[in-house]
Amino acid sequence: MVTWLTNQLRTDLKTFVISFLLIIFSLAVHAQSPQDVLEARLKALTGQIPALEKAVDISVSGSSIQEFLRGIANTTGLNINVDPTINIQVTNNFSNVRVLDILLFLSREFRLDISVIGNILSVTRPVEVEKPRDIGRVEFNQGMNLLTIDISSQPLSVVAKEITRQTGKNVILAPGLESKMVSGYIQRMPFDGALDKFAFTNDMSISVTADSFYILKANEKKEIVQTGQTNQGATITQGRSTRNRQGGVRTGAGNYTLDVRTYFPDSLTVVAEEAPIIEVIKEVSNRLGINYFVDPAIEGTVTLNIGTRSYEYFLSLILAGTEFTWRYQNDIYLIGNMKTREVMDYTVIQFQNRTIDKILDYLPKDLTDGLELKEYPEMNSLLVTGPAPKVERMRLFAQQIDKIVPVIMIEVLIVDITKSYTVTTGIDAGLGTPEEETKGKVFPGIDVQLSTKAINDLINSLNGLGVVNIGNVTQNFYLNLKALENQGILKVRSTPKLSTLNGHEATLSIGNTEYYLEERTDIIGTQNPQLTTTQVYKPVNAELKVIIKPIVSGDDQITLEIEVEQSDFTERISQYAPPGAVSRNFKSMIRVRNQEMVLLGGLEEKRLRDTSAGTPFLSRIPVIKWLFSSRTREDSNSKLNVFIRPTIIN
Secondary structure: OHHHHHHHHHHHHHHHHHHHHHHHHHHHHHHOOHHHHHHHHHHHOOOOOHHHHOEEEEEEEEEEHHHHHHHHHHHHOOEEEEOOOOOOEEEEEEEEEEHHHHHHHHHHHHOOEEEEEOOEEEEEOOOOOOOOOOOEEEEEEOOOOEEEEEEEEEEHHHHHHHHHHHHOOOEEEOOOOOOOEEEEEEEEEEHHHHHHHHHHHOOEEEEEOOOOOEEEEEOOOOEEEEOOOOOOOOOOEEEEOOOOOOOOOOOOOOOOEEEEEEEEOOEEEEEEEEEEHHHHHHHHHHHHOOOEEEOOOOOOEEEEEEEEEOHHHHHHHHOOOOOEEEEEEOOEEEEEEOOOHHHEEEEEEEOOOOOOOOHHHOOOHHHHOOOEEEEEHHHOEEEEEEEHHHHHHHHHHHHHHOOOOOEEEEEEEEEEEEEEEEEEEEEEEEEOOOOOOOEEEOOOOEEEEEOHHHHHHHHHHHHOOOOOOOOOOOOOEEEEEEEEEEEEEEEEEEOOEEEEEOOOOEEEEEEEEEEEEEEEEEEEOOOOOEEEEEEEEEEEEEEEEEEEEEEEOOOOEEEEEEEEEEEEEEOOOOOOOOOEEEEEEEEEEEEEEOOOOEEEEEEEEEEEEEEEEEOOOHHHOOOHHHOOEEEEEEEEEEEEEEEEEEEEOO
């Protein structure tokens, strides 16, 4: 019995120790942060995926994380899949950084998770465990800008905080509204409209500041004032409050119809039929509580139907086509003739990413009508003077065209290979200047010129055999023996690099110049004519010229317009004649991805020349022809290849 109890205690103690160690190990593992676990996981994969250890140089500005990681994958050969729903813009400059370190940086910076399937890395955003919704339901679709609210009797401060957290748009409260209890149900409506309806449901108004803050405040008590008939006979009900949705409408014979409904300064609805322009402006301005000064000379009527638009858009639309405009100054809207000084505006537009040179040639004519434009090249700026709305239109247009222009570096690899093969054989003999000595070479190849004495010695040695008796040659007799074979390979390689702006040409030219003599003879005078000779050396050029025009599209595809021209000299027909010329050229338009290399060329030139001279009839007899003729055979092959690789720098 004692032995059994002892064994049982040992077993229980052993089980306790093992359980305790497992608990300690589990706590140690969970004590590590998710980033530490990810780092350990990626480091363990470097043996299986060597591309993680590769160093890269990459610089991006405002690029999506999908395009950023795709560029790294193309450079290193890494297989990366990125969740397309991740909406992250990356602006970084990495130089000689491991891919492993870049992935860890992105994971820490943007709270990303990286999983591995085989040799494929999958980048996702971890699903956060939703906290219990004790206040109800607030959901926001970022891509479609749709807001859903399902709230019942909750503090406004808590609801506003949740809306701000879900949407990323700042919603703040006027003093005294923190503890206000609110309710509402709105299903998938645009953010501005949903928030406006939510405020209306809970007897509040909303306004938007210039820096995009949404302010909720309690409605003021309405003071309704009934006005009498206007000159045109229309009766209008005006509401003096920050939020009055009721518009006054009265129609009848000889009357006009005007219905104005205001929500907040950036949202109003105006329906008018044959209403005086000045009355419509006054009514809308009064309802919004806007300070304004209007020129009483404004005439004419208008028929319009505007829904949920801003006050400034309303002014621009109702005054379009008239001689009147508006300007906002010192919290007052000045509305008057566009030629008056008070409504004129001016601004200096400074371009950051493009030059001011010739900018006026690219501006649309309808945009510049009524504006005075002046360039300031030393400031890279444009001074714009004119009616305020047109000046604002010009400023917005300038922002649209003032974009960063990509710079493309173009690597050009030019390989020109020339192979030649020449064979020269034969015997030349004749009468000429006597040679005092025998000279030339006999190895490798034979090219020997024999003197008269050497020839006579050779003849005398043959005469001594007693078979033939040829006799001696004269003193001015010569004899040349040739048996030569030449082979050559010439390989020319050049690797220039060009950089140019998107849409602009980059030109490379490598040339050679030779000169030829041109003589001109003139006879001057008639009584005593004199002969004058003028000599002029004129140049002839041969060059390799490459013209490339890159155009970058939005998906890092590059369209290249390429033109290649190559010319070279050939032999002269005489000593003073100009050299001959041969040319090769092609023109092409291709589309490649960023940093992809393309081969252009294969321009090939073949030459075969076979010349001979000899004694008639004897020069055509086999074997004997080598003694009675001279032959030259030349075979050459020249090939030009051009490799081009464009790289987008920024």
